[in-house]
Amino acid sequence: MSESQQSLRAFVFLGLSVDGRIARPDGDLEWLTSRGAAAGDAGFTPFVESIDAVVMGRRTYEAIASYDDWPYLDRPIHVISTTLAADADSRITVHRSAEAAIDALQRDGRWRVYVDGGETVRWFLAAKLIDELTLSQVPVLIGDGPSLFGSLGGDVDLEHVRTTVLDGGMVQTTYRVLDGPTPRSSQ
Template sequence: MGRGTYEAGLAFGPWPHEGLHCAVLSGSLPLGADPRVTVHRDLGGLLSALQERGTKSVYVDGGQVVRTFLREGLIDRVTVTTVPVLIGTGLPLFGPTGGDVPLEHLETEVFGAGVVQSTYAVQPRA
């Protein structure tokens, strides 16, 4: 996750990622300030650390971090949760990704109050 997603998670009360290894990609967070996370300054350092841990799969969160991973071809599955509210202003979901990202629909789950969650496989770019 990025700094913004990390800082938003701090407001949730109990840490939402208890028991999970959490890496934060940030150029400004102090290193070692929160023992629940490992801060990495750049993508290369993060990827090296994940490889050293023998990590096979990660959950990537935060618009800028997701965009970075998409650009590098490091995401194979995207899950989008839709809440039935049209927001009049705001930021794009991920921002510029360096081109279209073709997706193949895998499944959609319907929750209460009109919330739906769709999962897609990321297809190779042409």
């Protein structure tokens, strides 16, 4: 397939609490890293090896920026932010909009993209760019914090691909996205 015939394919691989939270209100992820450790890699490394680049929002970047072990191997990292300085971190490229990030990814021939972070995932779903969601539920209720899903502008139909119970009680489910949001009929 030639470059002009390819289109961006976006994938989600996220951990979340059973109540659908992706972080504590202050951005803390200790609940995920400590409990998720029992599950080991959970397939994350093979997943990252299968993608060409990563795109995330500023809050997700700030939550992981200080990690000693950068989890994205050598993949280019694109961060969407209107406030982060362009030279904030030599490991990332900052874009002022999701559209600008997509343009850069396509221009660079990055067709398989890992989308990370709640707002970014919702934007890509609304734009009908997500192909697959792999969600790993950590056996904890944290009660408050950002949710992975909020308003999507309608229903997003999914097809179940597989569910695996990992060590530590983490349940990982993969869904194929059949289409983007379908507006609900008003009755």
